[in-house]
Amino acid sequence: MYEQDSFFNAMKRGFMRIPSVIRTIIAISVIVFIIQAVVGSIRVGNTSINHYIIQYLAFDPNLFTAITQPWRFFTYIFLHGGGFHLLFNMLWLWWMGRSVEETIGPRSFSVLFFGSGIGGAVFHIALSFLYGTSYVIGASGAVFGVMVAFAYMFPRMPIMLLFLPPIEARFVVAGLIALDVLFIGAGDNVARLVHLGGAGVGYLLIKAHYQGKDLSSIVRPIERLWQEKPKKAKRKKNKNMYSVSDVEIVEEKNQSELDEILEKISKQGYDGLTKEEKKKLFDLSKKN
Known part of the structure; x- marks a missing residue:
């Protein structure tokens, strides 16, 4: 019992050391994924409840739907299609986002993260006439924005990838973006337009931050409403x-x-x- 209690206490302490915004995003994403998994086997008629969750909360690149149902720009970020989809997004967010949030602060980081997620969705709308309007879920666009910000701030930071020698952050992120460009329209159900849009907005936001723009000023009025x-x-x-x-x-x-x-x-x-x-x-x- 003592060892078990110590293990969970250590897990809790480690989780609480994660910067506040990243910690909140991970917690919400995991809770939503558990709900999806639990209700996935529950069916209403011939349709699972999870189908309805995706149908009403996923991002739909159709312009009319995007305008009339704006909550989708946020809710799609917290939905994931599987355990590995969630795991890799949250790992990349933790690996690279931690240093970014600790450097620019939680308010500016929240603008960077959600701004990248929304920007990726808008970019997908702009090119949906070429690549279709299927539903989009996942935090990948927002995470790509954070990764670009990390590479901008710490370009020579070595990144350890499986079976590879340390590679500088700028080359890792550039390589991931290049892969998305290369496989656009590959039909593999990966929202590469969202990735690219999120990366582009992430770059613009972090550049604006270092040029003196106070990104946190976008959050403060919203924060005051809740305080x-x-x-x-x-x-x-x-x-x-x-x-x-x-x-x-x-x-x-x-x-x-x-x-x-x-x-x-x-x-x-x-x-x-x-x-x-x-x-x-x-x-x-x-x-x-």
Whole structure:
């Protein structure tokens, strides 16, 4: 029992060390895959429930469907066609995405990942008249964007592939992209247009980041919608302190801001703070 408990605790600790956005993506993808596997054998009439999941959540390159059912741009990323499909996508995401998220931060990384996934889908729509409009599932387009970002940031980082000597990241990623270009239209049920579109958008986003564009600014307005405003503790007024009431207001405001910053650090770490928040924390620490 002790060894078993230690094993699961070690697994949990290792999983929690994965950067937050990648950890969330992996968790959702695995949960969705388990649901697909469980309901795959359940049938409604002659059709399995998994068929309906694919039908309503997979990406459909048909332009009318894409416009009228925009959720598909996101949901298709978390659906996978099999265990190896899921495994390889999540392994590539973990291998290369970890350093990218730790470097650019979770907000910018989420824009990179989902932007690449959406961009890959849009690219598929643009060329669907040549290669058909079959359903697309999987995180491959988004993962390709992350891989291109990794190669852009760490071009000479050696990558160990099975039975091969270490190869620089830029050559590994370039080789995978070249294979997709070579096998476009091969009829092997691989969404190569999504891969290429995701790679292209990933390149544009990471380049914009290093040119000074704040990718996280895209996420912040959405994040604010989900965050609850912290409840301020009501203080009883002291009738004998009218002369210092302005000081009390300033102190309460500072304390509230400090609490928000400390809560953010506990969730995302110090690196998750913006430059303004880091400066504010420094100024408040001096006052306290």
